[in-house]
Amino acid sequence: MKISEVSKTYDISIDTIRYYERIGLLPTVNRLENGIRDFNSISIEWIEFIKCMRNAGLPIEVLKDYVTLVQSGDDTKEERKKILVDQRDVILGKMAEMQETVDLLNYKIDVYEKELVKTENNLK
Amino acid sequence: MKISEVSKTYDISIDTIRYYERIGLLPTVNRLENGIRDFNSISIEWIEFIKCMRNAGLPIEVLKDYVTLVQSGDDTKEERKKILVDQRDVILGKMAEMQETVDLLNYKIDVYEKELVKTENNLK
DNA sequence: CCTTGACCTAGAGTAAGGTCTAGGGTGTAT
DNA sequence: ATACACCCTAGACCTTACTCTAGGTCAAGG
Secondary structure, three states, X not given: OOHHHHHHHHOOOHHHHHHHHHOXXXXXXXXOOOOOEOOOHHHHHHHHHHHHHHHXXXXXXXXXXXXXXXXXXXXXXXXXXXXXXXXXXXXXHHHHHHHHHHHHHHHHHHHHHHHXXXXXXXHO | OOHHHHHHHHOOOHHHHHHHHHOOOOOOOOXXXXXOXXXXXXXXXXXXXXXXXXXXXXXXHHHHHHHHHHHOXXXXXXXXXXXXXXXXXXXXXXXXXXXXXXXXXXXXXHHHHHHHHHHHHHHO
């Protein structure tokens, strides 16, 4: 799979994919003889994982640490698991904050709705 | 209320508060004769609102638009409500994405747990 | 009086995460 | 054989949202 196809399939810009590889977030991608990237299923799995984690706002540095641990063997499993658990907690915390914001927005929207109805009635 | 107190109470840095005023996100704050900011209840309400919305990731530009509309009178209520509704949708969308990430993390954490137990048993 | 601490402004600097440009190679359809 | 679509790298540039620095005012305590 070439980079443009990956880009379209996962809706990540070509530049971003190359950037991820360059900074070591995406483990080195296979190349054809002419140097062109040829994404195999392992690279694709990383792409999917990175996309999902980045969507949730996990910082690149944390993901890089995780990727590095995965690449350095089985005795890093405890450490890897800890990263995932910690980040899950961070996400859950953010979701709770966002829910508070949604609650406030719901309240404010409700107030606007009532005020707008009042204005309509006044026009009658 | 002086800036340092606002900063402590709402856990926003003094620099950030001044920055928000400077860029027009926080409507102009009252001053004492000597030029020192004196936050009244209206400013405080804005601080609380901005903090809540920024926590949820709403961009400063969108919030600035909202603030501008509030300051330009009652006939902008429809437009203001639209901003809030749109942003609520954005937040709900992000929360759904984050839930997907949490699901994936739960799965992965579970796999690590099982593997780690297996390793322990092998050591027996 | 003078030092300390809190306040002020303007403007430069920083961090995170991309995005874009210049310059160049390759493969294939006309 | 040349034009077009993709691919490559290195490195500059950009956006968002702060954060910090320099230089200065002012009020209270020792």
